[in-house]
Every structure is written in C-alpha cells, then in structure tokens.
Amino acid sequence: MATIGLLVNPAAGRDIRRLTGGASVVDNYAKRRVAECVCDGLTVAGEPLEVSIMPDRTGIADHAVTEAPADIEATRLEIPIEESAKDTRRAAARFRDAADVAVVLGGDGTTCDAALELGDVPLVAVSTGTNNVVPSAVDGTVAGAAAALIATGTVPAETVTTRHGMVEARAETPTGERRLTGLAAVEVSSRSFIGTRALLDPTDLRGGVVSQAHPGDIGLPAVAGSLEPLAPAEPGGVAVRLAEPADAPRSVRAIVAPGVTATIGVTSCDRLEPGESVSFDVPDGVVGADGERELELTDATVELTPIPEGPRLVDVDATLEAGARVGGFEAAGIDER
Missing domain, CATH: 2.60.200 (Tumour Suppressor Smad4)
Structure with a gap:
C-alpha cells in the first residue's frame, strides 16, 4: 500500500507579524481543516492508501485520523513531541524511507526543516505559514489529490518534480x-x-x-x-x-x-x-x-x-494535468445504466 507522510506545523503562521504587519492568521482550526482536506483528496487515487501524520499537542493529527475517509488508513506517527522544529525534522526523517510522498503544511521554515531530512521523497508544500516563498497557496484537497497520483505511480514523480535549491x-x-x-x-x-x-x-x-x-x-x-x-x-x-x-x-x-x-x-x-x-x-x-x-x-x-541539494518539489498543476492525460481520474466499475 502506498504511503503519504503528512507534516503539519502547529506554530506556523502565528508569529508576531500578525500584530506588526498584515500577515494572515492561520490558526490550528484552519490547519485541522486543511489536513482533513488533504486526506479527502487522497481518495482521488481510487485505491486504498495509508497516510501517516506527524503528531502534535493541539489536536491536528488526532482530528485528521478521526475524520479520514473510510478507504484511507490514517495513523498518528509515533515519535516524541517537543513542540519545536525538531518535531518536523524527526517526522521527516522517519518518512525518508517510509513514505512515497510527503505533504507539508507550513511556511518556508517548516518546509526547510522537512527538506533537510526527506532526501528524495517528493514534497508537496502547502502554504500555512508567514514567509511562503516556496510553499504554494493550494487547496488541501488538491494537494492530497496530487500526492495520491504520485504515490500510486499513476504519474511518475520524475516528470512533475523539480529540485529546489x-x-x-x-x-x-x-x-x-x-x-x-x-x-x-x-x-x-x-x-x-x-x-x-x-x-x-x-x-x-x-x-x-x-x-x-x-x-x-x-x-x-x-x-x-x-x-x-x-x-x-x-x-x-x-x-x-x-x-x-x-x-x-x-x-x-x-x-x-x-x-x-x-x-x-x-x-x-x-x-x-x-x-x-x-x-x-x-x-x-x-x-x-x-x-x-x-x-x-x-x-x-x-x-x-x-x-542544489534542496527539496524535490511537486508541481501540483502539472501532476493533475498528467493524471488526466493517463486516465487517473476515471472511476472504474461504475454502472452507468
């Protein structure tokens, strides 16, 4: 069964720049919803998938596990929690050998922490932080769909990923x-x-x-x-x-x-x-x-x-377009009568 690693940084998007500038607030409720949407997007694959979620003390991972669709096997990754960047790095290190794709919710800092440990695992970076130069402002469901297409091999990762410096x-x-x-x-x-x-x-x-x-x-x-x-x-x-x-x-x-x-x-x-x-x-x-x-x-x-040894970033739009070209969204076994 293909595995997706989901990393959500509870601290991303919540610093002092909400008071001193115009940075938008991305609270933990919003992150729970995005994580839930990522799991929903995984169902696009049309086959059972496993999603392993980085744990936290704010309920994001627990909510995603509870609300995951029935055909998605959602589990909470068992690692110590320190409520620091070490959590992201520790989870990413586990996903280096265990995940086919990683989805990261955070800003540039969180994405960097994950990239330092993920190695060649394709990374879908979703912006929920403050500095979002690299992560994309993409809907969580869409990000999950792209991750599913790559994890299942429907779309070859090498055709829709680039190495970011x-x-x-x-x-x-x-x-x-x-x-x-x-x-x-x-x-x-x-x-x-x-x-x-x-x-x-x-x-x-x-x-x-x-x-x-x-x-x-x-x-x-x-x-x-x-x-x-x-x-x-x-x-x-x-x-x-x-x-x-x-x-x-x-x-x-x-x-x-x-x-x-x-x-x-x-x-x-x-x-x-x-x-x-x-x-x-x-x-x-x-x-x-x-x-x-x-x-x-x-x-x-x-x-x-x-x-040059940065993350292997997934181009979400290119992935979805490639998936459509090879019939990746076609539902099998449906009686149209």
Missing part, C-alpha cells in the same frame, strides 16, 4: 564554527539579538543570499527579484548587499513582510553559481533563515553558499 551559512566565530541552512533565503541582520525571531525592521537587513527571486515574493527574495529575478528551478542563487537608500547607488520598493513595503537601498546584486560563496563581516548581528533570526554573532565572518 537551498542556502547554506557557515559562520566563523571566536568560539568556533556555526552553521545554518535556509530554503528561500539566508539573511544577515545588524540587530544584535534574536528577540521575537521574526525579521520585522527592513533597516536591520545588511543583505544575504536567496535561492529564488521574484518581485512577488516576500522579504529578501522580493528585494533580489526586483533587480535579478531567479526562477525556482534555476540553479544557483542571488547575493544582495544592502544599505540606507541615501547611501546606496540604487534602491527598490519591495514587499519585505506581509503587509509591509519599504524602500531598500542596494549596493550590489549578483547571480551566484551553485557552490559559489559570498562573505559578510558581522561585528555584531544575527544571521536568519527564511525570515526568522537564528544565530547571534559577534566578531564573525559568515560565508553564504547556494547549494
């Missing part, structure tokens, strides 16, 4: 080396403490490297995309260095957070090949990933490198 940060500090990986972006900030984690003030940003860039993205990918667009399937990345608009040779208007636009001064914006690095000196600041501050640094040098 990531960005790796290596910081040399007086006390040793520290590392961090981002999915859409790794950002260098002059703010000297992590605080609420969310990158809120664009004037704090000194630059960074992104794995995709488009003016319609959020945060540093939007800044880079205003000058040097980079499609998700293109290799490499874009490095940007920022300054006050009055001190920079050019500036752009960009969407720096949900509901927040700003004028950003840009001193340089350059394409990077996979494995090509750029360095930032950080006398006192923070390195963040995908819109959240992570590493507090002092007297450090940070090397940022786009790497």
Whole structure:
C-alpha cells in the first residue's frame, strides 16, 4: 500500500507579524481543516492508501485520523513531541524511507526543516505559514489529490518534480564554527539579538543570499527579484548587499513582510553559481533563515553558499494535468445504466 507522510506545523503562521504587519492568521482550526482536506483528496487515487501524520499537542493529527475517509488508513506517527522544529525534522526523517510522498503544511521554515531530512521523497508544500516563498497557496484537497497520483505511480514523480535549491551559512566565530541552512533565503541582520525571531525592521537587513527571486515574493527574495529575478528551478542563487537608500547607488520598493513595503537601498546584486560563496563581516548581528533570526554573532565572518541539494518539489498543476492525460481520474466499475 502506498504511503503519504503528512507534516503539519502547529506554530506556523502565528508569529508576531500578525500584530506588526498584515500577515494572515492561520490558526490550528484552519490547519485541522486543511489536513482533513488533504486526506479527502487522497481518495482521488481510487485505491486504498495509508497516510501517516506527524503528531502534535493541539489536536491536528488526532482530528485528521478521526475524520479520514473510510478507504484511507490514517495513523498518528509515533515519535516524541517537543513542540519545536525538531518535531518536523524527526517526522521527516522517519518518512525518508517510509513514505512515497510527503505533504507539508507550513511556511518556508517548516518546509526547510522537512527538506533537510526527506532526501528524495517528493514534497508537496502547502502554504500555512508567514514567509511562503516556496510553499504554494493550494487547496488541501488538491494537494492530497496530487500526492495520491504520485504515490500510486499513476504519474511518475520524475516528470512533475523539480529540485529546489537551498542556502547554506557557515559562520566563523571566536568560539568556533556555526552553521545554518535556509530554503528561500539566508539573511544577515545588524540587530544584535534574536528577540521575537521574526525579521520585522527592513533597516536591520545588511543583505544575504536567496535561492529564488521574484518581485512577488516576500522579504529578501522580493528585494533580489526586483533587480535579478531567479526562477525556482534555476540553479544557483542571488547575493544582495544592502544599505540606507541615501547611501546606496540604487534602491527598490519591495514587499519585505506581509503587509509591509519599504524602500531598500542596494549596493550590489549578483547571480551566484551553485557552490559559489559570498562573505559578510558581522561585528555584531544575527544571521536568519527564511525570515526568522537564528544565530547571534559577534566578531564573525559568515560565508553564504547556494547549494542544489534542496527539496524535490511537486508541481501540483502539472501532476493533475498528467493524471488526466493517463486516465487517473476515471472511476472504474461504475454502472452507468
């Protein structure tokens, strides 16, 4: 029986940016409904499937198991719960060898946590977070249908998936080396403490490297995309260095957070090949990933490198179209009289 791994981050889409900007609220009731819809979408396969769901303490997984359709074998994955990113990584590591497809509900950070452990498992990324550069705003039922078509082999995964890049940060500090990986972006900030984690003030940003860039993205990918667009399937990345608009040779208007636009001064914006690095000196600041501050640094040098070993993302529209072409939606054994 084909298996789908379902990962839902209860904390995604609930940070301080709901108070400081226009980010939409994705509460746990909404996530329960999306998870339930994913399970309903799996019935498109027309054959029994198993869905294994990452556990949580908010009732999302329990609700999905209880409400799953009769022909879907829904179970709660048995792993410890810490209510941190470790839950996502631990579940994804289990799905690396046990799942045919993974469906992840969250933002860029959750998708990154899952991608670090999933290996070659195809990933359907559904946006329920704050920074949603990589995940798609797709209905849960539609995401489940796409996952079912791939899990059953109706649509070959290699025809509808692309490998998305990531960005790796290596910081040399007086006390040793520290590392961090981002999915859409790794950002260098002059703010000297992590605080609420969310990158809120664009004037704090000194630059960074992104794995995709488009003016319609959020945060540093939007800044880079205003000058040097980079499609998700293109290799490499874009490095940007920022300054006050009055001190920079050019500036752009960009969407720096949900509901927040700003004028950003840009001193340089350059394409990077996979494995090509750029360095930032950080006398006192923070390195963040995908819109959240992570590493507090002092007297450090940070090397940022786009790497190709990211998630194997499913193109949901292409999957459904391919499924239609091979008769994947045709119901067998129905008497039309």
